[in-house]
Amino acid sequence: MIWSFIGASTLLTLAPGPDNLFVLVQSATRGSSYGLRIVIGLCIGILLHTSVVCLGIGSLIANSSIALHIMKYTGAGYLLYLAWMAGTSTNGISLGKVEESKRFPSAIWIGIVMNALNPKVLLFFMAFLPQFVDSQTTTYRLDLFILGMIFMLQAAIIMGGIALASASLKPIMLHPRFHQVSQVVQITVFVGLALYIILP
Numbered sequence: 001m002i003w004s005f006i007g008a009s010t011l012l013t014l015a016p017g018p019d020n021l022f023v024l025v026q027s028a029t030r031g032s033s034y035g036l037r038i039v040i041g042l043c044i045g046i047l048l049h050t051s052v053v054c055l056g057i058g059s060l061i062a063n064s065s066i067a068l069h070i071m072k073y074t075g076a077g078y079l080l081y082l083a084w085m086a087g088t089s090t091n092g093i094s095l096g097k098v099e100e101s102k103r104f105p106s107a108i109w110i111g112i113v114m115n116a117l118n119p120k121v122l123l124f125f126m127a128f129l130p131q132f133v134d135s136q137t138t139t140y141r142l143d144l145f146i147l148g149m150i151f152m153l154q155a156a157i158i159m160g161g162i163a164l165a166s167a168s169l170k171p172i173m174l175h176p177r178f179h180q181v182s183q184v185v186q187i188t189v190f191v192g193l194a195l196y197i198i199l200p
Contacts (some may be wrong), residue, residue, distance in 0.1 A: 002150075005132040009151045012128075013158045018193050022114070023159050025165035025189050026107070034107050035163030041111020043156045048116045049125045054141045058126045059121070068119045075117030076194040079099025082110065083190035086183060118197050 013020075018137025019042055052058045061067045113119055125148065133143045 003134055005147055006150060008128075008152065009154050010158070013155045018196050019115070020159065020162055022193060023162050024166045025185055027163040028169040029186060032164050032167030032198055035167060036160055037107035038111045039156060039159045039163055041108040041113075042159065043152050044108070044116075045115025045121070046113045046125075046148065046152040049122050050129070050145060050152070051128060052122065053125050053148070054145045062123060062126060068081060071117050071119045071122075072197055075114065076120075076197045078113050078117065079190050079194040079197070083187045085196070086186045086190060109174075114193060119196065122163045142158060 023035050023038055026038050049058075052061070057150075061071070129144050129147050129151075132147055133140060137143065
């Protein structure tokens with residue numbers, strides 16, 4: 001059962017998705033260290049979702065349209081704010097000059113918010129994790145948590161690899177001609193992620 005879970009989790013993480021795209025773009029434009037911090041934030045988000053599911057809070061949120069809408073629109077609003085920041089920043093989010101930006105939020109915080117405030121991730125964990133656990137066992141909640149941590153570990157490895165590999169594109173992005181292109185790409189990714197959260 002555990003190997004089936006690891007295999008399914010790995011395939012799901014490898015599949016093209018918003019998290020992988022986000023890590024790829026941020027690593028390519030701002031460097032591997034920034035991309036790896038994004039991954040840390042995303043993994044913290046996985047930890048939060050796992051904890052919510054294990055504590056039984058997930059079902060309460062899933063059954064509350066108000067709670068789901070708050071999560072959805074807060075997360076989308078934050079991503080649109082980041083898109084605006086990317087469009088108005090002159091150097092902080094472009095050409096890899098991460099250290100010079102004082103206005104743009106930290107990479108870890110961005111990763112946490114975009115994952116933790118995405119109700120689709122919560123609903124996924126609520127549907128996915130219980131399939132690999134016997135609900136009749138006395139260690140049901142602990143087993144769920146362990147599976148969540150295994151999912152987080154394999155996601156960290158895969159997305160970390162994407163961050164390191166994508167960073168090799170940074171020298172290309174540093175070329176002056178790619179300045180506007182990189183901004184447009186990042187704005188598009190932020191807006192696309194916001195729409196992904198909002199749309200059914």
